[in-house]
Amino acid sequence: AQSVTQLGSHVSVSEGALVLLRCNYSSSVPPYLFWYVQYPNQGLQLLLKYTSAATLVKGINGFEAEFKKSETSFHLTKPSAHMSDAAEYFCAVTRTGGGNKLTFGTGTQLKVEL
Amino acid sequence: EAGVTQFPSHSVIEKGQTVTLRCDPISGHDNLYWYRRVMGKEIKFLLHFVKESKQDESGMPNNRFLAERTGGTYSTLKVQPAELEDSGVYFCASSQDGLYNEQFFGPGTRLTVL
Numbered sequence: 260a261q262s263v264t265q266l267g268s269h270v271s272v273s274e275g276a277l278v279l280l281r282c283n284y285s286s287s288v289p290p291y292l293f294w295y296v297q298y299p300n301q302g303l304q305l306l307l308k309y310t311s312a313a314t315l316v317k318g319i320n321g322f323e324a325e326f327k328k329s330e331t332s333f334h335l336t337k338p339s340a341h342m343s344d345a346a347e348y349f350c351a352v353t354r355t356g357g358g359n360k361l362t363f364g365t366g367t368q369l370k371v372e373l
Numbered sequence: 374e375a376g377v378t379q380f381p382s383h384s385v386i387e388k389g390q391t392v393t394l395r396c397d398p399i400s401g402h403d404n405l406y407w408y409r410r411v412m413g414k415e416i417k418f419l420l421h422f423v424k425e426s427k428q429d430e431s432g433m434p435n436n437r438f439l440a441e442r443t444g445g446t447y448s449t450l451k452v453q454p455a456e457l458e459d460s461g462v463y464f465c466a467s468s469q470d471g472l473y474n475e476q477f478f479g480p481g482t483r484l485t486v487l
């Protein structure tokens with residue numbers, strides 16, 4: 260069985276500050292990990308994915324995430340927050356042979372303040 | 374190219390009534406997924422179609438839920454009879470064939486059962 264834990268249901272940062280959204284996973288087989296973002300009244304949009312290639316993954320809008328097997332983590336970071344980054348972020352995991360169905364965390368609402 | 378569309382965007386029904394949600398995937402996407410998010414909780418997988426066949430329906434809550442995908446194009450998810458605990462946001466996603474291909478999500482249908 261797989262699971263994802265996102266620490267912090269709400270995170271608030273100042274514009275220009277570092278964004279760090281935490282994700283820890285549990286998987287009995289090598290995982291494949293994703294970060295999605297949901298802006299208000301829109302569907303989920305893929306930010307980035309890890310599929311066993313490079314452990315540091317770069318995504319859209321300046322986001323990146325690092326896969327750390329020893330820590331079972333896949334934290335999302337962005338060096339400098341922008342007001343437009345305010346949204347809800349979801350970490351998800353899937354596995355080989357799982358039909359690509361995603362197991363999601365509970366989401367983190369990011370607020371960016373002036 | 375049009376994205377994944379879902380109809381209706383909102384539905385408010387009484388307990389015991391029937392509701393049908395529709396999803397139109399991106400043209401050419403053989404894979405279609407349904408997910409649900411109950412308020413405050415994680416997004417959970419419901420089922421996966423490959424063309425018109427149900428590949429995995431392990432996440433369907435009970436037999437009050439019926440999903441179809443006639444002709445391998447659009448899909449419907451019927452809830453009959455609806456219960457209070459069925460309230461939530463129902464997301465549809467589609468993807469091309471292949472491992473870990475991006476799932477493109479629709480904006481969701483918010484279902485409220487009173």
